[in-house]
Amino acid sequence: MSNGYHIVVCAGIVPDPLQTLEPVTGPQGPALRNEMMLPAVLDPWAAHALYEAAHLARNAPGSKVWLVSLSPKAKLQQVMMTIAQKVPFELVALDGPASGFTDAGETAVALARAIQAIPGLDRSRLLVFGGWESASRGAGATLQMVGEILGITDQFQGVDALEIQSDGSFRILERIEGGVHQVSACAGPPAVLGWATGTLPEPPNQPQIGMQNMRAIMPALQGAQPAGLAGGKIEFLEVRIPSVRRETQVIKDLSPEEIAKEIVEWIKE
Amino acid sequence: MPEPDRQQMDVDIACVGFGPAAGGFLITLARRLADRDGPALASRMAPGMPLQVVCYERADDMGFGVSGVATRARAIRESFPGLDVSEIPLAAEISEERILYLLDPYGASRRPLLMRFADRLIRAFPRLFRCDRDAIELPFTPEFLHKAGGLVLSIGQFNSWVGQQVMMTGAAQIWPGSPVAEPLIEEGRVAGVRLIDQGVDRKGNPAGGYLPGMDIRSALTVIGDGPAGPVGRKLDEVFGMPEGHRRDEWAVGMKFVVQLPEGVDLKPGTVFHTIGYPEPEIFGFFYVHPGRLASVGIFVPSWFENPARTAYRYLQHYIQHPYLWRYLKGGTLRSWGAKSIQESGRRGEPYLAGDGYARIGEGSGSTNVLTGSGVDEAWATGVLLAEAVVDLLEKGEPFTRENLERAYVGRRRRSWLEQESRVAEKARDGFHRGVIAGFIGMGLTGLSGGRLAVPGRPKPPRKRFPRVEEFFADRIPRGEIEKIRQECAAQAKPLHDALMERCGWPKIEYDGKLLVSHQDALLMGGKVQAPAGVADHVVFLYPKLCESCGTRICVEMCSGEAIHPGEDGVPAFDREKCVHCGACFWNCPEENIRFEAGPGGLHSAEN
Numbered sequence: 001m002s003n004g005y006h007i008v009v010c011a012g013i014v015p016d017p018l019q020t021l022e023p024v025t026g027p028q029g030p031a032l033r034n035e036m037m038l039p040a041v042l043d044p045w046a047a048h049a050l051y052e053a054a055h056l057a058r059n060a061p062g063s064k065v066w067l068v069s070l071s072p073k074a075k076l077q078q079v080m081m082t083i084a085q086k087v088p089f090e091l092v093a094l095d096g097p098a099s100g101f102t103d104a105g106e107t108a109v110a111l112a113r114a115i116q117a118i119p120g121l122d123r124s125r126l127l128v129f130g131g132w133e134s135a136s137r138g139a140g141a142t143l144q145m146v147g148e149i150l151g152i153t154d155q156f157q158g159v160d161a162l163e164i165q166s167d168g169s170f171r172i173l174e175r176i177e178g179g180v181h182q183v184s185a186c187a188g189p190p191a192v193l194g195w196a197t198g199t200l201p202e203p204p205n206q207p208q209i210g211m212q213n214m215r216a217i218m219p220a221l222q223g224a225q226p227a228g229l230a231g232g233k234i235e236f237l238e239v240r241i242p243s244v245r246r247e248t249q250v251i252k253d254l255s256p257e258e259i260a261k262e263i264v265e266w267i268k269e
Numbered sequence: 270m271p272e273p274d275r276q277q278m279d280v281d282i283a284c285v286g287f288g289p290a291a292g293g294f295l296i297t298l299a300r301r302l303a304d305r306d307g308p309a310l311a312s313r314m315a316p317g318m319p320l321q322v323v324c325y326e327r328a329d330d331m332g333f334g335v336s337g338v339a340t341r342a343r344a345i346r347e348s349f350p351g352l353d354v355s356e357i358p359l360a361a362e363i364s365e366e367r368i369l370y371l372l373d374p375y376g377a378s379r380r381p382l383l384m385r386f387a388d389r390l391i392r393a394f395p396r397l398f399r400c401d402r403d404a405i406e407l408p409f410t411p412e413f414l415h416k417a418g419g420l421v422l423s424i425g426q427f428n429s430w431v432g433q434q435v436m437m438t439g440a441a442q443i444w445p446g447s448p449v450a451e452p453l454i455e456e457g458r459v460a461g462v463r464l465i466d467q468g469v470d471r472k473g474n475p476a477g478g479y480l481p482g483m484d485i486r487s488a489l490t491v492i493g494d495g496p497a498g499p500v501g502r503k504l505d506e507v508f509g510m511p512e513g514h515r516r517d518e519w520a521v522g523m524k525f526v527v528q529l530p531e532g533v534d535l536k537p538g539t540v541f542h543t544i545g546y547p548e549p550e551i552f553g554f555f556y557v558h559p560g561r562l563a564s565v566g567i568f569v570p571s572w573f574e575n576p577a578r579t580a581y582r583y584l585q586h587y588i589q590h591p592y593l594w595r596y597l598k599g600g601t602l603r604s605w606g607a608k609s610i611q612e613s614g615r616r617g618e619p620y621l622a623g624d625g626y627a628r629i630g631e632g633s634g635s636t637n638v639l640t641g642s643g644v645d646e647a648w649a650t651g652v653l654l655a656e657a658v659v660d661l662l663e664k665g666e667p668f669t670r671e672n673l674e675r676a677y678v679g680r681r682r683r684s685w686l687e688q689e690s691r692v693a694e695k696a697r698d699g700f701h702r703g704v705i706a707g708f709i710g711m712g713l714t715g716l717s718g719g720r721l722a723v724p725g726r727p728k729p730p731r732k733r734f735p736r737v738e739e740f741f742a743d744r745i746p747r748g749e750i751e752k753i754r755q756e757c758a759a760q761a762k763p764l765h766d767a768l769m770e771r772c773g774w775p776k777i778e779y780d781g782k783l784l785v786s787h788q789d790a791l792l793m794g795g796k797v798q799a800p801a802g803v804a805d806h807v808v809f810l811y812p813k814l815c816e817s818c819g820t821r822i823c824v825e826m827c828s829g830e831a832i833h834p835g836e837d838g839v840p841a842f843d844r845e846k847c848v849h850c851g852a853c854f855w856n857c858p859e860e861n862i863r864f865e866a867g868p869g870g871l872h873s874a875e876n
Binding site: 019085211221 | 442444467798
């Protein structure tokens with residue numbers, strides 16, 4: 001494609017996966033204890049989508065990547081300080097909760113409106129990327145609804161690979177049950193791709209990219225409008241985290257067979 | 270290996286490390302840069318652009334790997350007039366301050382004769398001394414120890430909050446997860462910094478995705494990477510220290526952040542400073558944050574000569590002291606961490622400025638060793654430098670040694686920081702004669718405004734620590750120590766647990782919530798992480814020296830058990846467990862550990 005793609009990556013933020021999460025019920029409904037104090041990261045599924053988007057953009061001259069995020073802007077700013085060094089993108093920020101205790105439909109409407117408002121966005125070149133599932137305790141349905149609101153019918157979920165064919169069409173590998181991929185062909189944009197892990201490693205930090213990105217990120221954050229989620233459409237009857245049993249062992253150089261055997265024995269107990 | 274083709278970026282000001290000092294520097298500078306009423310300060314490195322200011326932080330986020338403090342916060346408050354403390358998560362006005370002398374409920378600590386006598390007296394007349402759960406509150410608190418009017422802060426949350434303020438000005442950029450490997454020194458001038466190589470194996474050899482660390486060239490390099498930071502230490506190595514200045518005194522600070530159990534109604538801002546337990550040389554603290562959270566921890570100083578100097582085990586005993594345990598029992602560990610503290614104060618002050626560089630923060634010798642205060646002092650150094658930088662920029666003067674000496678060092682010398690650090694300079698010398706002499710010395714210095722002190726000669730840690738057999742000679746027969754050595758070696762364990770239990774310290778009964786194994790603390794509280802693709806930041810330089818080392822303090826003191834017994838007596842290093850406290854390099858009696866910059870470490874900002 002000569003003019004490249006307009007790739008919009010929808011990405012929420014989640015608590016750093018190493019944190020201890022504790023659900024609490026506050027005046028606004030369910031929440032996590034100290035959530036605003038916990039460090040956050042870009043939703044790992046969506047982060048993969050961002051790296052894939054940047055990779056695709058780099059190989060298709062004329063392409064551009066936007067990152068659309070509905071998150072508390074103070075936390076989003078923190079996350080940007082890490083992610084902005086990875087790949088070039090332009091941020092579209094919506095200020096709102098990223099707790100996952102929100103209605104996926106409302107979130108999708110807010111994201112779709114933000115995408116529609118991006119100046120110069122060419123729908124004929126549009127690819128909407130995001131995480132297949134959400135690590136933000138969302139329903140995992142948001143991306144699909146964003147696509148529906150935007151009227152994009154070519155949707156793929158659990159994507160591990162997107163290959164551009166010589167005629168500009170796409171060959172897409174989606175994860176399906178049984179550890180295999182479903183191979184789809186798609187004529188081209190517009191399309192929605194919910195990424196699984198993709199195939200790319202996390203890019204190294206590149207200070208020049210960071211400097212360049214941040215010049216536009218800060219104004220975007222400063223101008224972030226409230227997402228306007230009204231709430232009330234969804235009621236949480238109970239929130240709890242799965243019970244865990246911690247038994248730490250530190251053993252070096254154990255073979256995979258031995259590890260597997262030990263896990264099986266532990267499950268049997 | 271030929272020098273790789275490195276990318277280069279030009280900025281006006283490059284700052285190394287984002288701690289309280291860099292916070293003070295950046296907020297002061299960024300506000301001025303964002304102030305449209307003042308004359309514009311344009312970039313010289315990127316003509317037509319505003320001044321380009323970047324700060325590179327080693328840790329994976331702005332507030333990782335730091336600690337809770339009680340601080341007078343004079344300089345911090347000056348930077349934020351009318352500060353609404355509730356804006357800063359986990360911050361509280363200091364509401365109550367107690368200094369406690371803790372008795373030893375087990376009789377296992379090494380107390381000097383005078384202290385043992387005092388303990389007996391207290392126990393004989395508990396009502397007279399108002400002894401409550403093996404602790405007495407000192408009847409009066411000398412002014413110099415007070416933090417009245419100050420703040421209890423989580424530095425993790427405070428740094429995050431400050432970082433947000435800085436970034437929102439749009440005038441400076443802070444980049445966490447970006448360790449700086451070394452300064453760029455050209456003909457005696459600091460010309461910038463070099464970031465670490467990425468895409469390398471653990472020994473630093475190029476591997477998949479190799480990206481040589483970028484050279485960040487700057488007109489001014491601001492070094493605020495703390496006492497263990499590799500950039501500051503490299504400058505000390507190259508430029509030396511001023512006459513008579515040395516860094517002989519250190520401590521490891523280790524703390525838990527605890528969710529206090531329901532029913533504990535300690536007021537936010539409550540502060541306990543403790544002495545006497547778990548060992549007489551070890552100071553302790555207990556700070557109450559809002560939300561029923563508390564920071565509780567200890568400082569293990571270099572003048573505590575036990576070579577099996579485990580801060581973690583001592584901290585577990587500390588929190589179980591009856592006076593503290595009544596608040597902590599049933600609590601949950603939320604976070605945990607450790608750091609090295611430079612305890613030489615003004616005597617550890619390096620050259621504060623040179624051509625193209627200036628030093629701020631703890632690594633610049635700003636910690637007040639009398640008041641035990643470092644955060645506010647570090648913040649003040651940053652503010653003073655920012656004022657100096659603005660002054661020079663407005664006059665169009667370059668960042669030469671002479672100009673920085675005049676504008677920054679001169680300001681510092683005229684500040685309260687300098688006056689107070691001079692008062693404090695000899696405050697802790699007495700500890701080199703013994704713990705009682707140390708306390709007397711601190712009292713004398715504090716009460717006399719620095720005119721009196723108990724003399725003592727600080728020695729570097731490497732010359733302090735005896736062998737295990739020597740230190741425990743009065744408690745454990747040599748043959749038994751050898752047996753303990755063999756048993757621990759067979760299990761690849763450090764010695765300290767076995768030695769302490771042999772000396773009467775009770776076994777730790779884990780409750781799975783607050784009393785947990787060291788390894789569990791890494792996962793539950795420290796949340797330690799180490800990314801791939803970078804070189805190990807702890808390197809044993811000459812394995813032969815390790816083989817012949819009789820003490821292996823590095824294994825005993827390691828805050829995360831990242832250094833553990835390895836093959837042939839050479840310790841092994843697991844960076845996945847390292848909290849980057851930096852205590853290994855200054856504890857090593859052979860000076861055989863290279864401590865470099867690396868990403869990862871603690872992943873908690875509730876510190």
